[in-house]
Amino acid sequence: MIKKDKPAQKDSPAQKDRPAEIAFDDFMKVDIRVGRITRAEPFPEARKPAIRLWIDFGPGIGEKTSSAQITRHYTPDALIGRQVLAVVNFPPRQIGPMRSEVLTLGVPDADGEVVLIRPDHEVPAGARLF
Numbered sequence: 001m002i003k004k005d006k007p008a009q010k011d012s013p014a015q016k017d018r019p020a021e022i023a024f025d026d027f028m029k030v031d032i033r034v035g036r037i038t039r040a041e042p043f044p045e046a047r048k049p050a051i052r053l054w055i056d057f058g059p060g061i062g063e064k065t066s067s068a069q070i071t072r073h074y075t076p077d078a079l080i081g082r083q084v085l086a087v088v089n090f091p092p093r094q095i096g097p098m099r100s101e102v103l104t105l106g107v108p109d110a111d112g113e114v115v116l117i118r119p120d121h122e123v124p125a126g127a128r129l130f
Helices: 013-017 024-028
Strands: 032-042 051-056 063-068 083-087 093-095 098-100 106-108 114-116
Touching: 051 083, 063 098
Parallel strands: none
Antiparallel strands: 032 051, 032 083, 051 063, 093 098, 106 114
């Protein structure tokens, strides 16, 4: 009896969207910290609508700047005092006249608009996500 090779299975849509696995040590290379927004201003010089943020990560990291495309759900005044999560060890990026030093994290809502990620309880500034 001759065995026939099985036809190659095509990846399901769920498999295609699944990211590659990484080691825990790789995850730990991304330094995600909690900071408190101390200042926020409109950023009209950005290509897409954005808000310029100043975020205090406490002793050791200090205050860093970030440009965030979050104008759909947030106003600058409403952001003051809010805790957020940000990647603090990416290289800075020049965005128009501003140097963005951290990547403020969010997830898209059903319309693709960014919703900020924050702890659901107060935590110390600079606390690391792990």
